[in-house]
């Protein structure tokens with residue numbers, strides 16, 4: 013009985029040691045390796061994993077929250093992909109950055125690395141087909157984008173401020189912004205359609221809502237406070253107020269706008 017137990021304990025220790033060794037070797041290999049998971053699918057999976065596990069500290073789009081922005085084009089704690097792998101799997105000791113992925117597979121960590129890389133390509137290393145100067149003219153002229161957007165204090169607040177949009181969105185994301193505005197509309201940009209008891213109607217961006225009232229910004233940028241008891245009916249609209257430019261602008265004009273918007277960044281002067 014005693015002997016048997018002794019043997020068992022010994023074997024367990026051996027197995028544990030072997031497992032530890034495999035784990036270490038696996039880890040070392042990962043630290044030297046290049047990222048084997050870099051397909052578009054991997055990037056997308058990485059993005060989903062990021063939103064699930066990292067977004068609460070780094071922001072859902074990695075733009076920063078309690079944790080730092082991971083979109084600044086470089087990392088303080090890591091240069092290589094292998095370095096990022098290590099930061100994510102081990103955390104940063106004595107900071108708020110936990111080793112959140114210790115129980116995860118290498119594959120999912122690499123996919124998060126691939127996602128972080130995809131949103132951190134150096135802007136000058138990306139060559140875009142569009143002409144930023146033409147995009148700027150289109151934005152201010154025929155595109156009439158400033159009727160809803162603000163850049164450097166000029167324009168309107170009916171849509172997000174675009175002064176640093178190039179820091180926040182990649183060229184691919186900008187294309188989706190222009191062609192499929194309903195793709196992902198934050199609650200901040202939902203609207204509400206209201207019918208008063210007397211039949212009058214009002215529609216606008218829902219700036220605020222509580223149990224008793226709405227605050228709404230209408231198309232003329234007038235701010236309304238409305239008591240819900242004065243309404244017969246109200247309907248929330250979760251699509252974007254921004255029109256899709258699919259088919260309305262030529263493909264080359266969309267490219268020009270993307271080149272212009274992508275140039276709007278903190279560290280570079282705009283064209």
Ligand code: HEC
Nearest residue numbers: 065066069079080087088089090099100104107108109112
């Ligand atoms: C509980 C909050 C929290 C969570 C969850 C979290 N982080 Fe962090 N992260 C931080 C903080 C705080 C730092 C800054 C640490 C420091 O002082 O360098 C950081 C730093 C980092 C860095 C280094 C940044 C640099 O410039 O070198 C990377 C990369 C990173 N986190 C990625 C991730 C990823 C990927 C996930 C999800 C798997 C994640 N983090 C989850 C809080 C968090």
Ligand code: HEC
Nearest residue numbers: 155156157160170171172189193196197201252253254269
């Ligand atoms: C009628 C108002 C309106 C017009 C006109 C409009 N937008 Fe928008 N735009 C919005 C709103 C509201 C959002 C936020 C909701 C969403 O994601 O679609 C938005 C989102 C965006 C975004 C994503 C910004 C972010 O922070 O996520 C970009 C980029 C953008 N618009 C560019 C343009 C450009 C370029 C034009 C002109 C060709 C334009 N918009 C015209 C209202 C407008």
